[in-house]
Amino acid sequence: MSMRKPLISGNWKMNLNHFEALKLVQELSYQVSREDVDAVDVSLHPPFTDIRTVQTVIESDRLPFLLGAQHCYHENSGAFTGEVSPAMLAKLNVAYVIVGHSERREIFGETDEVVNLKVKAILANDMTPILCCGETLDEREAGGAEAKVAGQIVAGLAGVSSDQVAAMVIAYEPIWAIGTGKTASAEDAQAMCAHVRATVALACGDAAADAVRIQYGGSVKPSNAAELMSQPDIDGALVGGACLEADSFGRIIQYRLAE
Numbered sequence: 001m002s003m004r005k006p007l008i009s010g011n012w013k014m015n016l017n018h019f020e021a022l023k024l025v026q027e028l029s030y031q032v033s034r035e036d037v038d039a040v041d042v043s044l045h046p047p048f049t050d051i052r053t054v055q056t057v058i059e060s061d062r063l064p065f066l067l068g069a070q071h072c073y074h075e076n077s078g079a080f081t082g083e084v085s086p087a088m089l090a091k092l093n094v095a096y097v098i099v100g101h102s103e104r105r106e107i108f109g110e111t112d113e114v115v116n117l118k119v120k121a122i123l124a125n126d127m128t129p130i131l132c133c134g135e136t137l138d139e140r141e142a143g144g145a146e147a148k149v150a151g152q153i154v155a156g157l158a159g160v161s162s163d164q165v166a167a168m169v170i171a172y173e174p175i176w177a178i179g180t181g182k183t184a185s186a187e188d189a190q191a192m193c194a195h196v197r198a199t200v201a202l203a204c205g206d207a208a209a210d211a212v213r214i215q216y217g218g219s220v221k222p223s224n225a226a227e228l229m230s231q232p233d234i235d236g237a238l239v240g241g242a243c244l245e246a247d248s249f250g251r252i253i254q255y256r257l258a259e
């Protein structure tokens with residue numbers, strides 16, 4: 001078994017302007033210690049308009065946070081009004097890019113094929129994709145959760161080498177748990193993350209499956225982070241609502257200190 005360092009990622013969604021971003025990152029830096037980031041990697045995913053500000057404070061104050069983005073286009077430049085390219089993000093030292101979040105899939109119509117193009121474009125620019133997957137409540141109740149998630153992973157990873165998959169992050173986020181306050185039970189989250197790993201093993205081989213980091217996302221809070229993180233196939237958390245305040249995100253990062 002490889003040692004997978006946990007990754008806790010904060011997805012700010014469409015919240016906080018660049019002044020508010022600066023304040024949150026500074027507050028978070030007072031809360032999070034070097035020991036914390038020795039134990040877990042932490043990535044911050046602000047809106048595009050905040051990224052340069054967050055990059056500057058991280059680099060000038062040498063803060064122990066990795067920079068992330070929530071989205072990008074799959075081409076590096078061209079006539080794509082309104083889009084932001086992976087090359088532009090890489091130039092800002094963005095390390096992680098979320099791809100295929102359920103809000104992008106549901107609200108903006110991103111298909112598995114588009115998600116796959118983005119995964120490959122992010123990798124081609126030496127950044128790490130956080131590939132999101134997850135089922136709706138209807139799909140779960142109809143017994144289709146495993147098939148839905150396996151389909152999203154196989155399609156999202158098509159044409160990606162095993163070595164690249166090994167270095168990637170996959171976020172399992174049941175859609176019914178996102179922003180609803182309802183968290184999957186630790187047992188259900190573990191079972192689905194084990195299923196994600198088994199799917200990666202079939203598609204990309206055992207070494208990639210052993211190394212890939214799998215996050216759980218869906219109403220992660222300080223009160224449930226430790227139990228979720230103690231599961232053998234859960235290597236991190238993708239956090240929405242609870243990452244917008246330094247205190248709650250800090251306590252999630254410090255989940256290992258909870259009794």
Ligand code: PEP
Nearest residue numbers: 178179217218219240241
């Ligand atoms: C998310 O959007 O990835 C998410 C998990 O949100 P929340 O933590 O608010 O459920």
